[in-house]
Amino acid sequence: MSDDNETFDLDVLREMFKSEAYELIGELENALLALEESPREKDVISRVFRALHTIKGSGGACGFDNISHFAHEVEGVYDAIRNDKMVVTREIINLTLAARDQIAALFDEVYKHTTAESEVTEQIINRFRSLLPQGAASRTKQPAEPAPTVQEPQATYRIRFRPARDIFLTGTNPQFLIDELRTLGTCRVVAQLGDIPPLEALDPELCYIYWDVILTTTKGVNAIKDVFIFIQDTSELTIEPIDIEGGLSEDDDYKKLGEILVERGDLSAADIEEISSEQKRIGELLVEKGLVNNDRVEAALTEQQHVRGLRKERQKSEELTSIRVQSDKLDKLVDLVGELVTVQARLTQVATEGTSALLLTIAEEVERLTAELRDNTMSIRMLPIGTIFNKFRRLVRDLSQSLGKGVDLFMEGAETELDKSVIEKLHDPLVHLIRNCIDHGIEMPDERQALGKARNGNIILSAAHSGAHVLIRIDDDGAGIDTEAIRRKGIERGMISADAELTEKELYALILAPGFSTAKQVTDVSGRGVGMDVVKQAIEALRGTIEITSTRGEGTTIILSLPLTLAIIDGFLTRIGNEHFVFPLSLVDECVELTAAQSHKMGDRDLLNVRGEIVPYIKLRERFAMEGERPSIEQVVIAKVDNVRVGFVVDHVVGGHQTVIKNLGKMYKGVEGVSGATILGNGSVALILDVPRLIKTVEREETKT
Amino acid sequence: MDIRHTQKNGCEVLTVSGSLTVKHAKALRESLLEAVRKAPAVEVNVEAIGDLDVTFAQVICSAHRMAADLNKQMTITGLEQERFSQLLGRFGFFRHIGCQENTRKSCLWLHDHETS
Numbered sequence: 129m130s131d132d133n134e135t136f137d138l139d140v141l142r143e144m145f146k147s148e149a150y151e152l153i154g155e156l157e158n159a160l161l162a163l164e165e166s167p168r169e170k171d172v173i174s175r176v177f178r179a180l181h182t183i184k185g186s187g188g189a190c191g192f193d194n195i196s197h198f199a200h201e202v203e204g205v206y207d208a209i210r211n212d213k214m215v216v217t218r219e220i221i222n223l224t225l226a227a228r229d230q231i232a233a234l235f236d237e238v239y240k241h242t243t244a245e246s247e248v249t250e251q252i253i254n255r256f257r258s259l260l261p262q263g264a265a266s267r268t269k270q271p272a273e274p275a276p277t278v279q280e281p282q283a284t285y286r287i288r289f290r291p292a293r294d295i296f297l298t299g300t301n302p303q304f305l306i307d308e309l310r311t312l313g314t315c316r317v318v319a320q321l322g323d324i325p326p327l328e329a330l331d332p333e334l335c336y337i338y339w340d341v342i343l344t345t346t347k348g349v350n351a352i353k354d355v356f357i358f359i360q361d362t363s364e365l366t367i368e369p370i371d372i373e374g375g376l377s378e379d380d381d382y383k384k385l386g387e388i389l390v391e392r393g394d395l396s397a398a399d400i401e402e403i404s405s406e407q408k409r410i411g412e413l414l415v416e417k418g419l420v421n422n423d424r425v426e427a428a429l430t431e432q433q434h435v436r437g438l439r440k441e442r443q444k445s446e447e448l449t450s451i452r453v454q455s456d457k458l459d460k461l462v463d464l465v466g467e468l469v470t471v472q473a474r475l476t477q478v479a480t481e482g483t484s485a486l487l488l489t490i491a492e493e494v495e496r497l498t499a500e501l502r503d504n505t506m507s508i509r510m511l512p513i514g515t516i517f518n519k520f521r522r523l524v525r526d527l528s529q530s531l532g533k534g535v536d537l538f539m540e541g542a543e544t545e546l547d548k549s550v551i552e553k554l555h556d557p558l559v560h561l562i563r564n565c566i567d568h569g570i571e572m573p574d575e576r577q578a579l580g581k582a583r584n585g586n587i588i589l590s591a592a593h594s595g596a597h598v599l600i601r602i603d604d605d606g607a608g609i610d611t612e613a614i615r616r617k618g619i620e621r622g623m624i625s626a627d628a629e630l631t632e633k634e635l636y637a638l639i640l641a642p643g644f645s646t647a648k649q650v651t652d653v654s655g656r657g658v659g660m661d662v663v664k665q666a667i668e669a670l671r672g673t674i675e676i677t678s679t680r681g682e683g684t685t686i687i688l689s690l691p692l693t694l695a696i697i698d699g700f701l702t703r704i705g706n707e708h709f710v711f712p713l714s715l716v717d718e719c720v721e722l723t724a725a726q727s728h729k730m731g732d733r734d735l736l737n738v739r740g741e742i743v744p745y746i747k748l749r750e751r752f753a754m755e756g757e758r759p760s761i762e763q764v765v766i767a768k769v770d771n772v773r774v775g776f777v778v779d780h781v782v783g784g785h786q787t788v789i790k791n792l793g794k795m796y797k798g799v800e801g802v803s804g805a806t807i808l809g810n811g812s813v814a815l816i817l818d819v820p821r822l823i824k825t826v827e828r829e830e831t832k833t
Numbered sequence: 834m835d836i837r838h839t840q841k842n843g844c845e846v847l848t849v850s851g852s853l854t855v856k857h858a859k860a861l862r863e864s865l866l867e868a869v870r871k872a873p874a875v876e877v878n879v880e881a882i883g884d885l886d887v888t889f890a891q892v893i894c895s896a897h898r899m900a901a902d903l904n905k906q907m908t909i910t911g912l913e914q915e916r917f918s919q920l921l922g923r924f925g926f927f928r929h930i931g932c933q934e935n936t937r938k939s940c941l942w943l944h945d946h947e948t949s
Contacts, residue, residue, distance in 0.1 A: 296855045296888060301855075301886065301887075302887065303886060303887055303924055306923070306924055306925075307923070310923070317923065317924060317925030318925045319887075319890075319924055319925035319926050321891075321894050321926075321942075324891055324894050324895050324898065325895060325898075326895060326898045326899040326902055327862060327865060327866050327869060327892075327895045327896045327898070327899040328866065328899065330862060330891075330892065330895040332855075332858035332859050332861070332862045332888060332891065332892050332895075333855060333858060333859065333888070335887075335888075335891070336891060336895075337887060337890075337891055339924075339925055340925075341925075422928070423928075426928055
């Protein structure tokens with residue numbers, strides 16, 4: 129292979145390894161945090177070791193020698209721990225977490241073109257070395273040490289084991305070695321009998337047999353070498369990897385028999401060339417011509433059959449499991465589906481307005497397929513929210529330690545799925561909220577004890593589906609929000625008047641206002657008065673809402689309500705005059721006609737009697753100051769928000785509509801009650817209503833008057 | 834190990850019992866050498882043996898080669914027992930194609946199934 133090809137392969141390999149590298153770092157962090165809770169748990173120790181070992185092995189395979197070397201040094205300590213030469217201490221955990229951060233920085237250096245400080249690597253290595261007990265430092269130089277039982281990528285090895293002729297006389301039985309090999313994985317064994325002489329020349333106490341073994345294992349080459357460790361000086365042993373899971377040059381069909389024999393050194397390339405022109409099975413020909421004996425053909429055939437079977441199985445299982453796709457390709461796919469949905473709406477409109485029954489049938493078929501394609505595409509982008517929840521374990525640990533507080537983090541509903549783009553944008557707001565919880569909410573251990581609470585505070589991070597939304601709750605059992613302090617600060621900052629009478633809800637809303645902070649002292653954790661404002665903006669940018677409830681002395685609950693997706697939703701299209709408006713279908717409960725007999729006013733509030741139930745309603749035509757004639761019969765779209773039903777009066781109901789959400793420009797940022805826009809089939813624009821916000825705005829106005 | 838020599842239709846029959854391991858390989862070789870030299874056909878009956886190892890397979894294979902060289906016939910009975918077939922399969926003796934000396938398709942290790 130040329131140098132260019134090698135560089136190319138390495139680049140491809142590194143790119144393929146990218147996401148796995150970050151997953152491994154995540155796994156290492158989770159395993160370390162689990163180890164901190166259960167420092168004696170062997171399984172957890174092995175989990176840390178495995179993560180380090182895989183970073184070392186895979187990093188090395190991708191040419192990241194510095195990372196591989198670094199991981200090896202850290203792994204040394206965990207090897208000593210596994211072998212009961214050391215115990216897990218807080219210092220080791222802290223140091224390994226620092227090592228994990230440094231490994232992440234080293235990967236970032238490659239993948240994100242940042243700079244990692246090499247002296248940090250050296251400092252950490254030196255500290256790890258100083259922790260190792262005497263004798264454990266040179267672990268890799270001790271051949272007698274058993275191979276670590278770690279999970280490596282599945283690989284298949286071609287092993288030729290030719291024992292010393294006098295092996296039986298030394299008391300070693302090669303059978304035991306073959307049996308030991310079998311414990312490492314799936315084995316195919318062919319005994320080579322070609323050297324056995326006729327009986328007159330046979331010394332029955334000598335061993336004339338040698339073995340060709342094909343072994344598929346996840347234990348790595350060192351585990352194989354260890355099987356032969358006591359006879360390695362007297363026997364001939366060759367071990368060659370012939371198939372590695374995830375390898376780049378994977379040909380489903382594997383090699384031809386002749387190639388295998390040449391690779392094994394059983395046949396020369398020239399012999400193969402000479403024979404390949406003859407129209408006969410190559411194995412038979414080779415034996416016929418005396419170029420190779422039957423046993424060796426048998427071994428090569430066994431290898432061929434084994435690897436082909438293995439690859440076929442792997443291909444089958446890969447087909448059934450998953451593939452990695454760059455996320456920008458998925459984003460592009462969603463964009464394209466969005467465009468398709470818009471074009472499909474246009475097609476449907478043209479078909480409906482025309483007279484061709486065939487066109488209408490085709491349009492309906494396209495509509496059905498587009499809806500299916502949309503749902504499938506959106507589901508591909510769904511990720512479990514646990515992918516970011518897990519990252520907060522470290523945050524909680526580090527923060528609570530630095531503040532001298534004890535905090536236990538509990539997570540629920542980590543499997544709840546949410547659109548990838550929503551999850552990505554949720555990370556920073558959640559960091560702010562959890563920081564606030566620990567900094568402002570959870571009390572110091574002594575204070576908690578004096579209050580009759582457990583010394584450690586609890587934070588519960590949970591997620592659950594609620595219609596087309598996901599609700600993310602952050603509950604803590606800390607001090608709760610001091611409403612009096614908020615009021616004082618609000619007055620001090622000129623945000624409210626001194627005599628203003630605010631509900632609890634309104635007081636909590638002040639926390640989310642720009643520049644508001646009740647922290648007595650600015651810490652490096654929070655209290656700069658920017659966090660909650662940023663959180664509010666970020667959540668609103670996601671078309672979500674934030675709700676705060678708190679009980680003094682008992683704790684605080686923050687609920688984020690987020691849409692499942694930001695790209696395409698099922699909408700409910702309505703019309704007022706010539707303008708169209710879309711309601712998120714998930715909020716629509718029912719539609720009724722507005723009749724004079726059923727509607728009445730109570731103060732400024734319009735109310736509608738729906739089968740005996742009084743439902744307040746909002747006249748959208750008035751709210752949006754739209755001129756023009758009202759139709760004789762108006763329609764009320766009744767939406768349900770937080771279990772409260774509110775009606776919205778429109779001229780006409782058009783019906784269901786696949787809504788590709790387009791953001792409104794910055795110019796419309798301040799417009800309340802509209803969350804975006806969509807393009808209709810005829811090319812006109814319809815506004816997407818922000819129903820919860822509309823309700824809140826009207827409620828606020830009614831309270832003021 | 835005990836080896837009993839009998840004749841059956843001109844065929845030398847060796848009935849072996851006990852263990853057939855490295856300790857007994859020399860004795861087995863001597864008996865087989867004598868039988869192959871003496872008779873046009875040799876049958877080895879291992880139905881009653883308790884234990885065997887690769888030295889046994891090696892001696893048997895060697896004897897078969899000698900018989901083939903001398904254009905004599907050699908067969909083995911009793912190896913079809915599962916305990917033996919499992920063991921021989923495990924150590925890679927079974928073959929789809931016999932060795933060069935297998936001109937009469939008489940290879941002792943020709944076998945249909947594989948052990949992995």
